[in-house]
Amino acid sequence: GQQLNQSPQSMFIQEGEDVSMNCTSSSIFNTWLWYKQDPGEGPVLLIALYKAGELTSNGRLTAQFGITRKDSFLNISASIPSDVGIYFCAGFNQGGKLIFGQGTELSVKP
């Protein structure tokens, strides 16, 4: 089936550093979403991208929908301890099904 390849799998960074993670696929996706999941909780939507090439910001977060509709990246600037968690990319495929990446686990050292 369709897969989203998310990288890196995990990141250990110092507070204040910028973070970048990305997602790629061999298939086209109509919409890209970035979620954050805290331990024991459900995913919370951070950013939604609807158009190829779209660049969207939400506070310290910036995400882009690749022009080919096969990739997306998420940047977090000036990381803080509460950024810790697992970040998932997800995309709606052409059948309307939401497909998730494997997640990027972010650890932030104060």
Place this chain on the structure above:
Amino acid sequence: NAGVMQNPRHLVRRRGQEARLRCSPMKGHSHVYWYRQLPEEGLKFMVYLQKENIIDESGMPKERFSAEFPKEGPSILRIQQVVRGDSAAYFCASSPVPAGGIGNTDTQYFGPGTRLTVL
């Protein structure tokens, strides 16, 4: 405005018992989606339901699993004769209209999940 609600948050069952997981969508949302998450993995789609209809169950195991979304009340994911491999977090999401599709700006909002442990 309450979000998606799921209960119980934690459920422990012995092998062979039944597990019933409930999901109340956000107010005004008539589309419900169930996902399963194994440890250290992403969420995997199981089933998509509208009121009284199963729209897409392509991610549901063929046996022991069933889902419903009745006209009144929450959506239910039912697992019969549970086995250890069913241990996972089960998430429900809802949307006001079918989420996804070119130009569709609606998306899915997730509940806190039910963590099922099968002993």
